[in-house]
Amino acid sequence: MRRSAAETREHVLAVTHDLFYWNGIHAVGVDRVAAEAGVAPTTLYRLFRSKDDLVAAYVERADENYRGWFGQAAKADGRSARDRVLAVFDELVAVVEPDRYRGCPFLMALAEYPDPELAAHRGAVATKRWVRARFGELAAELGAADPDALADQLALVLEGVYASVQALGVDGPARQARDLVEALLEGAARPARRGAAARA
CATH class of the missing domain: 1.10.10.60 (Homeodomain-like)
Incomplete structure (x- = not known):
């Protein structure tokens, strides 16, 4: 056929x-x-038309799949924003199993295509910015005192999992990711609760 x-x-x-x-x-x-x-x-x-075009299409396809994965994990389906953030990191553990994972395709593309003028590089950067923006939206929904700071922290934990698993495996530092995210969420929500209590 x-x-x-x-x-x-x-x-x-x-x-x-x-x-x-x-x-x-x-x-x-x-x-x-x-x-x-x-x-x-x-x-x-x-x-x-060229290998560069093929690489750019590869990154674009990976981006579409990644956004779908992240969107599914964090979808607004009645769960709290806190639970949706945690779900991303729960799902992440399954994604980075050794038989399924060699590394973050976007970080690898950035390493192999460092020229910011190339479409593959721009596409990988766009994915990372999108993830950070989604964390920012969830942080704002959580009522974090500083949503931008929390988004940065969550993005750092996510990137840390991707980077550490390659060398140290899922039983290395990555196993601390969920506990670390829970602590970040708790710390980010605490000032907002104090402020609400003071106003009451």
């Missing part, structure tokens, strides 16, 4: 994800992507 152009593009990107993520972007050439996807190089170049 022949694929449509859209189906072929998605198939190529799925293969690209596995190759780039597990082997490194620079380590994988376009010819290898084409071969493992079962398409001719000319077909691949009709879909993506």
Whole structure:
């Protein structure tokens, strides 16, 4: 059965994800992507004008999947903002299991593509900014005295999990993440409660 152009593009990107993520972007050439996807190089170049375009599409696809994962974990479904923040870190533990996780694809893209003018770099930065903004929204919903500071702290814990698991595993520092987030949430809410009590 022949694929449509859209189906072929998605198939190529799925293969690209596995190759780039597990082997490194620079380590994988376009010819290898084409071969493992079962398409001719000319077909691949009709879909993506250059390897830089392919890498940018890989980062964009990873971004879409990541936003979907984060949005599902933190969705407004009747849970408190506190529970939704904690759910992100609960889900994170499953995501970073060794058989599923080599590292954060966005941090890896930033390391391999340090030029801020490149689309792949800009896309990875946009993902990180989006995550930080979502934490800011949740922090404001929590009633944190300083939502921006709490968002920064939560983002740092998240990035710390991604970075430490690569070398030290899920039983290393990452196992402290949820307790640390609970302490941050408690500390952020305390000034607001004191202020409410004083006004009462």
